[in-house]
Each structure stands twice: as C-alpha cells, then as structure tokens.
Amino acid sequence: MGKSEYRRKRAVVWRHAEEGTGDPRQGDIWCMTTVALPPAAIVPHSVPAGAAMLRRTILTRLLSSPSTLPIVYLHRLLSAAAPAVSPNPSFAVEDYLVGTCGLTRAQALKASTKLSHLKSPTNPDAVLAFLAGLNLSSSDVASAVAKDPQLLCANVEKTLAPVVVGLTGHGLSHAEIARFVSLGRTIFRCRSVVSNLPYYMSLFGSIENLVRFLKQSSGLLGCSLEKVVKPNVLFLRKRGLADCEISKLFLSAPRLLSANPERFQAMVASAEGLGVPPGSVMFRHMLQAVTLLSEEKIAAKLESLKNTFSWSDAEVGIALCKAPKVLTKSKESLQSRSKFLISDVGLAPAYIAQRSVMLTYSLDGRIRPPVLCL
Numbered sequence: 001m002g003k004s005e006y007r008r009k010r011a012v013v014w015r016h017a018e019e020g021t022g023d024p025r026q027g028d029i030w031c032m033t034t035v036a037l038p039p040a041a042i043v044p045h046s047v048p049a050g051a052a053m054l055r056r057t058i059l060t061r062l063l064s065s066p067s068t069l070p071i072v073y074l075h076r077l078l079s080a081a082a083p084a085v086s087p088n089p090s091f092a093v094e095d096y097l098v099g100t101c102g103l104t105r106a107q108a109l110k111a112s113t114k115l116s117h118l119k120s121p122t123n124p125d126a127v128l129a130f131l132a133g134l135n136l137s138s139s140d141v142a143s144a145v146a147k148d149p150q151l152l153c154a155n156v157e158k159t160l161a162p163v164v165v166g167l168t169g170h171g172l173s174h175a176e177i178a179r180f181v182s183l184g185r186t187i188f189r190c191r192s193v194v195s196n197l198p199y200y201m202s203l204f205g206s207i208e209n210l211v212r213f214l215k216q217s218s219g220l221l222g223c224s225l226e227k228v229v230k231p232n233v234l235f236l237r238k239r240g241l242a243d244c245e246i247s248k249l250f251l252s253a254p255r256l257l258s259a260n261p262e263r264f265q266a267m268v269a270s271a272e273g274l275g276v277p278p279g280s281v282m283f284r285h286m287l288q289a290v291t292l293l294s295e296e297k298i299a300a301k302l303e304s305l306k307n308t309f310s311w312s313d314a315e316v317g318i319a320l321c322k323a324p325k326v327l328t329k330s331k332e333s334l335q336s337r338s339k340f341l342i343s344d345v346g347l348a349p350a351y352i353a354q355r356s357v358m359l360t361y362s363l364d365g366r367i368r369p370p371v372l373c374l
Helices: 003-019 029-034 049-064 071-080 092-097 103-112 123-134 136-148 149-153 156-170 174-183 192-204 208-215 218-222 224-238 245-252 262-274 283-290 295-309 314-323 323-326 329-343 348-352 356-360 361-373
Strands: none
Touching: 029 283, 029 323, 092 103, 092 329, 103 136, 123 149, 123 156, 136 174, 149 329, 156 174, 156 192, 174 208, 192 208, 192 224, 192 245, 208 245, 218 295, 224 245, 224 262, 245 283, 262 283, 262 295, 262 329, 283 323, 295 314, 295 323, 295 329, 295 348, 314 323, 314 348, 329 348, 329 361, 348 356
C-alpha cells in the first residue's frame, strides 16, 4: 500500500468515526493503531481531539449493538484505540489518583498502596477512557477507584469489555451498567457477574434490588452459585417461603445468602426452635440474632434471661418472639434494665415479657425519662 493510499484509508476511518457512520469491521484495522490516547476531559495529557472522538465512537457503537458485532471486533478495535506503552519514570501514582481520578489526598494515599507497581499511566488511562464511554460521572469514577483501586490495572479488552458486552446482552442499559461500576469492590471486574446475573435478577426481582443488595454485601459475587447460594435459597423454599419473602429476607440480612449451607440450616433450625417459624414477620430478625451464636451460647442466653427477669420457659419464648434482638444484648445491660424495671419501677416479669421490645431501648435515653416523668 502506497503512502497516499494509506493516508486516504486513514482519513476515511477518521471521517467515519467522527460522523458515526462507518462500519468498524471494514478496512484495515491496523490503520487505527496510531489512534490513541483517552479523552482529555478525563486524562490531562495532550490528546488529539479526533483520537478521543474515535475511541468514544467505537465504544458507543459496539455497546449499543452487541448482537451485530462479535466480541473479537470489540477486542481488536479497543486494542487499536489503546495508547502505546511508554514508561514514565516521573509517574507518581498518588498524584495521578488526585489529579486525574478525582480522589481526595487521603483516599489517594490509601489507594496508592495497592498500585505501587504502576510505572506508567498507560493502562489507567485506557480504563478511564473506557469508563468515559459508559458515561460515568467524574464522582462515580472517583468512587469506583477509591473502593477498588486495582480497577485501574484491569485489562480493558480481556476483562472490562467482555463484562460490559455480557451485561448488555442480558438487557442492561449503560446507566445500569454504570451503577455496577460505581459499586467498586471488584464487582465490575468479576466475570461471574455476567453468567450469574439472570439468576440474581430472578431472585431479587429487579436490578435496583440487586444493586441495593450488592452495596451491602459485594462478597456475594465471590460465592459459588451452585454450592452456596442456590442450596440456601432452596432450603428456604422447602420451608414454605415464597421467592418474594426470600428476597426480602436477604435484602434485610445480606450476609445470610452467602453463609455456609450447613451453618445456614443450623441458624434456621435455631430460629424455629425458639418459636419463630420461617413464615413469621419476626423470622428474619431472629435469624440475624442467632447468626453469630452457637447452640451453647443460645442455651446460656436463655438461662440468663430466666434468672435475670424471673421468667418461665414460656415467658422467655414470648419475649424472644416479640423482640429477637434481646438475644444480642449483653448480660450486664439486661441486668441493669431488670433492676430498674422490676426493682425500682415495680413492673411484673410477665408484663415485661409481653413488651420485651423495651429491653432493646437505651436505658438512659429512652426507658428512664418517661418513667421518671410519671
């Protein structure tokens, strides 16, 4: 190919990219290797405006119609639009995080410890350019990087691009994908999020509920769907809970979903043994109360409650069914409440058992003031 022919073909590619009318599958892909750095709006380096436009256009067209463009084209085109590696001896990670990614100095200091191996802004620039194509705001980018600094080390074409294409294939919009990115905590770098998404969408009912869950427990994506999550869900279904009840349970207590199945079944058995069936409104509260308690500790707590409030076994059961959180209170805090309510105020043990929720209130902040006003 002569120089004039090369210039002509390159000009066609640039013109098509700027107009958004070209087909990235046509022409010589290698002609675009000179195209390159991320948008100047994100990375404060000297970048030709046309290069920024080309990369944005390629990404936008690929993501808007993933079914018409095989993943191989996504990889090749993103590689073509990536900057050439050029080590920069003066590259300072902490300054880059502050000046380019928008982190505070304190956040950058903490994040830089996980990026000490970075010697050039090349890969971080490529990641930020990719995120720009997803229309993330600067604050969302800063939040994602602060939560997951190693996002800047992710391979765009081997990790990030396939995840985006997979999520788009499941029907997620760019705005919804951006919400996953902003969660940080390795979620967006987790390839299993694509294959497991249909199941979680079905379980939680909407992308909003799933994002809400992941905000509280991002570790879910690191759990085995077949060995942990599905067995726990199936166990609750066999106990008579509908999917909507199961999703509400896990939304209120996210860590339960990723609990070891044997431990999870033991917790459910403990809740049932304390008189709270799975269909009860208080079931999720009881599960949360027994999460960190062994059978021995539960037995010791029950005995302590009987001695502290002079309750019978039946009264202990009534008290816990009405306020499972009583199980999480220390022996000392319950003794101080018993002394005040029974010894000082003169309330009967049976009366307290029926209104056991008062035992979860602050003694000085909520229990004493109303009583002293009487």
